[in-house]
Amino acid sequence: MLPPPVRAAFFPEQAGPMRSFFHRGGKFQPLQIDDDERADLAVPDGLWVKCPQCGELIYSRELENNLMMCPKCDFHHRLSARQRIDMLAEADSFEEWDTDIRTGNPLGFAEPSGTYEARIAKTVARSGETESLVTGKLSIGGQPTAITIADFSFLGASMGSVFGEKLSRASERALTEGLPIVTVNASGGARMHEGLFSLMQMAKTISTLRLMGEAKLPHISLLTDPCYGGVSASYAMVADVIFSEPRALVGFAGPRVIESIIKQKLPDGFQTAEFLLQHGMIDGIISRPDLVTSLAQVLRHYRRSPGEALPALITTNGKIATPAASAIQTDNGVPT
C-alpha cells in the first residue's frame, strides 16, 4: 500500500538557488525523457524526474509518496503493474493468477538486433514481470473483483498471445467465481513480433469478456496513459463502465501517425481523457486519490439486490463465502 499523499515541502535544499538553476531551461536539461524512453522509466532511488506536463523537477521519492502524481500540477505519472496493485488492493488481498504462461515466438521472428525470444528475455530480466499483463483478484474498498493490469514498461504493454490468453483466463475465472472484473488498461498497440496472432487477441479477449456480460457480471475498464490500438479498439472500450485517469492519452491511431498523415498539428488536448469525456466516449475521469473509493462505489452498484441469490465469492483466504445481504447496504462506502 502506498502511503497517503504527502505534499509537505520537504527537501528544503530544493527550494533555494538550486531550484532556480534547474528552472533556467536552455542549456542544462537534466533527464530529458522522450516518449520511448519514458516507457523504460522505472524511478530508482534518489533520482530526479522531470514532470512531462509542468516541467517541475521532482525527487523520485516525493513522487512515490504522492501516488506518482506531480506535487505541483497533479500530472499522473505512469505506474508499474505492481504499483497499481499496491494502490488498489486492500492489504494483502491480491492473489496473482496464471504466472506460468510464457511468451512463444509463433512467427520465428528475429530483428537485426536479435531474436524475439532474446528481446523478451531481456525485458523479463529488466522488469521482473513475465509479460505485459498481470492478472488476479483483489479486494478494492471491500469489493472483491478480478483484475487485469497492463504494464506499459513491458514492451509498451503491447498485446500478444500471452496478454490475450491471460486476459481471457482472468475473465473465465471471474465468471466461475462470480466476480466482476476491473481491467486497468494501457497499451501502445499490438505486439508486432507476433503478427496476426496479436491482431486476433482483439477478437479473443472481447469474445471471452462477452460471456461475462451474458452472465451479468460487470466489466469496469480504467484507461491509463497511454492506451492505443488493439487494446482500445477491443475490450477496453466496450466495458460496462469506462473510467480514465486525468490527462491519459487514449485513441485508435497514435498522434504521430495522424500528424504524419494529415500534415497538420493536432489540436491541444487531442485524445486526452478530457477529450474523450467531452465526445461521449467514457463515463468519467477519476484521479488517483479517489480511485479506490470510486471503483468500490461503482462495483457496489452491481452487487445483487437483497433477497436475490448472490454469486459465491471466494475470499482472499481461499474459502468460499456468500456475502450476507446486509453487507451490500452500506451508505458510507464501508461494507459492514
Added chain:
Amino acid sequence: MSSVIGRVRRPGAPEPEMTEPGAPGELTAWDRVKLARHPDRPHTLDYIDELTNEFTQLHGDRTFGDDQALIGGLANFRGRTVMIIGHQKGRGTVENIQRNFGMARPEGYRKAERLMRHAEKFGMPIITFIDTPGAEPGIGSEERGQSTAIAESLLTMAGLQTPIVAVVIGEGGSGGALAIGVADRVLMLENAIYSVASPEASATILWKDVAKASDAAASMKITAQELLAYGLVDGIVAEVKPAHERPRDVMKAAGAVIERNLAELEAIVGKKNGRETLVRKRFEKFRAMGMWAIES
C-alpha cells in the same frame, strides 16, 4: 508485374477450389502485397455484381453519416437473401477520394454493426468482403470514437446468431479489417494479405525504416498460405491467375467456396440449438488463437 504473374502456380486449374493448406507459393510476400493492392483487382461491388442479384444497398449509421468506404446491403446469393458488408476501394483518384481508399471511419463500422444486427433479426447469413489498408486515422475519426466503433463491431460479431463468412479479397489491414472479420469462416484469396499492421507501418514500428517494408512483409507472415498453416484463417480461394487478370474466374471461384462454407454453416444452424452451437463454435475458434507456453 507480368513476370510475377507468370510464376503463379495452379495455371488453368479446372474447377477452382481451396488450395492445400500450407502449400508454399513461389511468390514472395512482397509480390503478394503488390498483387493484393493492384488497382484493377476486383473490389466488393465487383463481387456483388458477379455473385449476387437484386442488391439493395443500405446506407448510413443513423447517427452521423454514410461512409462510402464501407458499404453494405441485402442481396440474393444463390437462392437466399444474405447481408453483404464490405470495404470499398475506388478506381482512380476521384473515386478513391470518395471511398477514402477503403479506409472506413467510425460511421462505417457503426453502419456495418447495424446491418449485422439487421441480418440476425431476420435470420440472414452475412458475407463480408475485407479489403482495407486499415481504419482511417484522423481527427474526425478519433472524435467520433474509431476505437469504440471497431470494438462494438467485434463484440456484436462475437455473439451474432447467424452464419458469417468473411473473405479477405485484397488487403486485410489491422483492426479495420478484423472489425468485419470475426466470422465462422474466414477465407482468403490466394493473393490477399492479412496483417496486424501494413508492411510499411510494421517496418516503421519495428525498425524505424519504411524502406524495409518488403522485409517486414516477409517477417510478419501475412500471406494466405502462412496464415492457413497457423490456423488463423480457415481456407484459401485459389486464383488461377491473379484476380486483376482474370477477375470473373477468380470471383466465380470465390463464389463457389463461399457457397460451400455457407451451406456447411446453414447445416449447423438447421440442427437443434443450431444458432447457439454456431456462436459457441465461433467463440471456441477465436478463443484458441495464440501461441504461448506453460512453464513447468
